[in-house]
Amino acid sequence: xxxxxxxxxxxxFRLKTYKKNELAMMYFPDVTKDAASRNFRRxxxxxxxxxxxxxxxxYDKNRQYLLKAEVEVxxxxxxxxx
Numbered sequence: 001x002x003x004x005x006x007x008x009x010x011x012x013f014r015l016k017t018y019k020k021n022e023l024a025m026m027y028f029p030d031v032t033k034d035a036a037s038r039n040f041r042r043x044x045x046x047x048x049x050x051x052x053x054x055x056x057x058x059y060d061k062n063r064q065y066l067l068k069a070e071v072e073v074x075x076x077x078x079x080x081x082x
Contacts, residue, residue, distance in 0.1 A: 013080040026081035050077040
């Protein structure tokens with residue numbers, strides 16, 4: 001039987017490679033996948049310091065995945081999802 005601390009640890013956000021729509025749904029869990037993706041893209045675009053960091057890393061807005069380092073930058077600026 002799992003204890004509360006184990007369950008919280010399993011639910012904790014992990015820095016790793018994510019599909020963009022997967023991470024978007026973590027930030028916007030109560031909307032459709034398309035709406036979450038649109039909102040997530042808007043948040044990224046509307047934060048110039050984050051965009052600048054991502055662009056330096058080679059961020060491609062058309063790529064389906066976010067690399068672990070890109071996720072780290074996003075979380076730095078937006079906070080952890082959930």
